[in-house]
Amino acid sequence: MPNKKPKNDATKNLRINMIIDLINKKTPYNGITVQELAEKLEVSERQIYRDLSTIKNDLRTPLVEKKCLIEGILKTHYYLEVGYLPSISPERAVAIFLGLLQQQGSALTGQLNEIKDNLVSTLFKYHYNPKELAVEKLQNRIHFVVERLAEPERIGDLFTKLMQGIQNNYRLKICYFTARNLQETERVVEPYGLICKRQNWYLVANCLKRQDIRVFRVDQIKETSLYTSEKFDYPADFKLSDYMADSWGVMRAGETCLVKLKFSSKVAFRVKNMIYHGSQKTEQELADGSIIVAYKVCGIKEMKTWIIQWGNAVEVLEPEWLRKEMCQMAAEIISVYE
Numbered sequence: 001m002p003n004k005k006p007k008n009d010a011t012k013n014l015r016i017n018m019i020i021d022l023i024n025k026k027t028p029y030n031g032i033t034v035q036e037l038a039e040k041l042e043v044s045e046r047q048i049y050r051d052l053s054t055i056k057n058d059l060r061t062p063l064v065e066k067k068c069l070i071e072g073i074l075k076t077h078y079y080l081e082v083g084y085l086p087s088i089s090p091e092r093a094v095a096i097f098l099g100l101l102q103q104q105g106s107a108l109t110g111q112l113n114e115i116k117d118n119l120v121s122t123l124f125k126y127h128y129n130p131k132e133l134a135v136e137k138l139q140n141r142i143h144f145v146v147e148r149l150a151e152p153e154r155i156g157d158l159f160t161k162l163m164q165g166i167q168n169n170y171r172l173k174i175c176y177f178t179a180r181n182l183q184e185t186e187r188v189v190e191p192y193g194l195i196c197k198r199q200n201w202y203l204v205a206n207c208l209k210r211q212d213i214r215v216f217r218v219d220q221i222k223e224t225s226l227y228t229s230e231k232f233d234y235p236a237d238f239k240l241s242d243y244m245a246d247s248w249g250v251m252r253a254g255e256t257c258l259v260k261l262k263f264s265s266k267v268a269f270r271v272k273n274m275i276y277h278g279s280q281k282t283e284q285e286l287a288d289g290s291i292i293v294a295y296k297v298c299g300i301k302e303m304k305t306w307i308i309q310w311g312n313a314v315e316v317l318e319p320e321w322l323r324k325e326m327c328q329m330a331a332e333i334i335s336v337y338e
Contacts, residue, residue, distance in 0.1 A: 015041060016051050020061065023078055031066060031079030052078065098142060105148030106199045107159040107218055146199055149219055161224050162203055165191040169234055171227040172205070177220045184222060189214070190232040193240040195250050202250045204240060206232075213243070215250050248277060248295070249302035256298040260318040265289025267313045276306075292317065304329060 019037055026032035034052070038045045055061050062081035067074055100112045149155050165172045172191055177184050189205035192213070196202075201218040246256045260283070263271045268291045272282060279296040286292070297303060300322065307314055308329060316323045 012051075012054075015043070016054060016059075019048070019051055020055060023063070024080055027079040030068065031064070031077030033075050033077055035075070101142065102144055102146070103199065104144065105146060105152055107149065107152065107155040107201050109149075109152040109156055155219050158221060158224055159201065159218060161226055162191060162194070162218065165226055166193060168228075169231045171208075171230040171232055173225040173227065174216065174221050175223040176216055177222055179220065185209075188227070189216075192234065192238060194218075195240075195244065197250050204243070215252075217250075245278065246296065246298045248297040248299040248306070251299040251302055254298050254300055256296060257300070257319060259295045259297060259300070259303065259316070259322060260292060261295070261307070262290055262292050262315045262317055263310070264313045267310065308333075 018041060022037060022040060023032055034045050034048045037048045041048070052063065056063050063078050064081045066077045066079065068077055069075075100115060103109065103112050106112075162172070164170065169190075171188055173186065173188050175184055175186050187210075188208045189203075190208070191203060191205045193204045194201055195204060195215070203216045203218055203221070205214060205216065206212070207214040244250070244252070246252070265288055268285075268289055271291065271293060277295050277297055279294075281294045282291055283294050284292040295303075304322075304325065307316065307326060316326050
C-alpha cells in the first residue's frame, strides 16, 4: 500500500527533534519502526529515512537498528544506543543541570561533569531550543557556596571502587588516615553503604579488624583495593537509614539521649523553618519569641560543633552534663584569644 501524502510536514529541525523524542520514549520498549514514525509525523517513510541519516551522521546521535519478527513480518526497530532518557520538560532539565552543578568539587565531580555534558548535548541541543533554556547564561547567574575537595579527581577514582564494592559485595582493603592520632592504618572492610553530609561522603562498613561497623570519611581514605575474589554476605536485617536514625551526624558514638535547646527570638524562625534531625520537636514557644526545641539523638560530639555555631543565640537546657561541656568548650575558645 503506497504511503499517504503528508498532511502537515513540520519544519526539518522540529521534525528531527520529534523523531529523537519518539525514539527516546520507545527505547525501553525495543524501539520504534520507520512506519510508526511516518504515521505519527504524517510524512513519507522516505523522509523518515533521510531524517534518520541526518540524526546519525550530522547530529552524531548513535542509533541502533534491530530486526524483529512481528506477526510474521520482519521489521527494523530503531532505538538509542546511549540508553533511555525519560521525557523531561525544560524547567526540569534545568533543575537537574543545577543539581549537578551543586556537586562541583565533590567526590562525584568526574562522573558528573561527563553526565552534565551529556545532558546539555542530548536534552538541550536536540530536544529543545537552546535559547529557551539559556543554560550558559543561567550558569553565570548562579553561585554555590560549597566546600571543595582539594583532589576531587583522586577521590572520584576511589569513589568508583567503593561503589563497585557496594554493588557487588566485594571486600575492600583501605589505607585510612585517622585524624584523632594522625596515623594511617590498613584495614579490610565489607562496605555496607554510603552517607552524604554537606557534600562530604562517608563509607559505612563492617571492619574486620575491629569486628564492628565503622564509618570512614571517604576523603581520608588514601588508597583502596578491591578484593573481587572475596565476596561477603550483606546482612538481610541491616538497613542504613535505621542504623543512622538516631545519629545527629554520621557518627553513632554514645547512648541516645534527649537534648533540649532554647533558641533566641532572632533565630527562632530559622529553626522552625528547618528540620535538622528527624526527632526535632518544638516543645514551647515563649512570650519573648524564643523557642525550646527537643532532639533525641546520639553522636553528641558532632552536635556540639553545630550548637557552638549558633553562638549566644542558643542555650543548652538539658542534659546538665552537656551544659557543662558547652561551658568548657566556650572557655577553651576564649583561652585561645587571651
